[in-house]
Amino acid sequence: MTDLKLLEHLETYLTENRKERFAQVLSQRTKHFTVATEDVYQLHNTSAVIRSCDVFGIQEVNIIEEQNSKSIDREIAMGAQKWVDLNRYHSVKESISDLKGKGYQIVATTPHEKDAMLHNFDVSKKSCFFFGREMDGLSQEVIEQADCFLKIPMVGFTESLNISVSAAIVLQHVTTKLKQSNINWQLSEAEQAEKRLDWCKKTIKSYDEIIERFYS
Numbered sequence: 001m002t003d004l005k006l007l008e009h010l011e012t013y014l015t016e017n018r019k020e021r022f023a024q025v026l027s028q029r030t031k032h033f034t035v036a037t038e039d040v041y042q043l044h045n046t047s048a049v050i051r052s053c054d055v056f057g058i059q060e061v062n063i064i065e066e067q068n069s070k071s072i073d074r075e076i077a078m079g080a081q082k083w084v085d086l087n088r089y090h091s092v093k094e095s096i097s098d099l100k101g102k103g104y105q106i107v108a109t110t111p112h113e114k115d116a117m118l119h120n121f122d123v124s125k126k127s128c129f130f131f132g133r134e135m136d137g138l139s140q141e142v143i144e145q146a147d148c149f150l151k152i153p154m155v156g157f158t159e160s161l162n163i164s165v166s167a168a169i170v171l172q173h174v175t176t177k178l179k180q181s182n183i184n185w186q187l188s189e190a191e192q193a194e195k196r197l198d199w200c201k202k203t204i205k206s207y208d209e210i211i212e213r214f215y216s
Contacts, residue, residue, distance in 0.1 A: 002193040009214055010200040010207075022199055025083070026192045028057040032185040033123075033174060034104060036062035036095060036130045038138060040163060047081075048164035049131065054080035056171040059187065059195070062087045062128065064095050082202050092141045104128040108138050108146035109166060111159050115149035118170060123178045129170055131163045 011019055035053055040046045046063060053061050061084055089095035096106055107129045116122075129150070132138035137160075152161065152169055161169070178185050187195070201207050 002190065002197050004193065006211075006214060007193060007197050007200070010197070010204060010210065013204050013206075013210065014200065018203065022196055025057075026187060026195060028179075029059045029187050029192075029195070030057055030175070030178070030185045031059050031187065031191070032126055032178060032183065033058055033171070034060045034062060034099070034128045035167060035171070036064060036099070036128050037163070038064045038092060038130060038132045038142060040131070040133060045163045049167045050084055050086070051080040052164065052168040052171055054084050056168075056175045058084070058171060058175070060085045060087060062089065062095055062099065064089045064092055083199065092139060092145075096142070096145050099128045102126075105147040106130060106142070106145055108142055108149050109151065109170060110138055110143070110149055111151045111154065115151070118150060118152050118173055121150055121174060121177075123174050123181060124183055127174075129167070129174075131167055 014022075035049060035058060037046050037049055040049075050061050053059075063086060065088060087095075087098075089098070099106065104126045105128070107127045109129055109131055130138055130142050130146070132142070150170070152166060154161075160166075204210065
């Protein structure tokens with residue numbers, strides 16, 4: 001549970017503009033949707049997906065590193081990794097088990113399965129959108145475990161899009177549709193307080209010294 005007195009104290013070290021910005025951004029954050037990337041090889045693609053999640057208000061990103069394990073490219077993510085929570089998994093099995101345990105349906109994004117077109121997607125269900133490797137797409141394990149499939153309508157000769165482009169298109173559509181609905185999609189007050197404290201920690205340079213003085 002967040003120490004609200006500590007949070008209140010820490011926020012005295014922030015400018016009014018910064019506090020207002022935190023509140024504004026948090027009011028648009030959601031865990032109703034989340035994203036998972038499976039063994040993406042090109043580091044800039046994962047970083048760009050994280051950036052898109054921040055832009056469209058997705059609070060959590062799930063990174064599966066069963067074969068490829070790299071550090072997030074800070075330059076391309078442009079600081080987004082500071083504001084978005086990253087969950088890392090060593091296997092597809094582990095990630096799917098955890099996400100389903102949190103109440104998410106597994107949505108496989110692929111142009112090769114005949115299921116929901118993006119414009120027909122039901123946003124009422126908590127969903128994790130899985131995006132696969134650049135060349136191979138999603139693994140067979142994800143395909144077999146998926147609760148549904150989703151594809152972006154394409155009318156050209158090209159049958160696929162870059163993973164970061166696909167993620168941005170999907171997230172822009174589903175978050176817009178979600179926020180036009182009556183679904184309770186926002187973070188709870190407790191979750192927002194937790195993120196305010198976390199963002200204070202990542203923003204205030206003398207955070208550790210302030211904490212020590214506060215509790216002394």
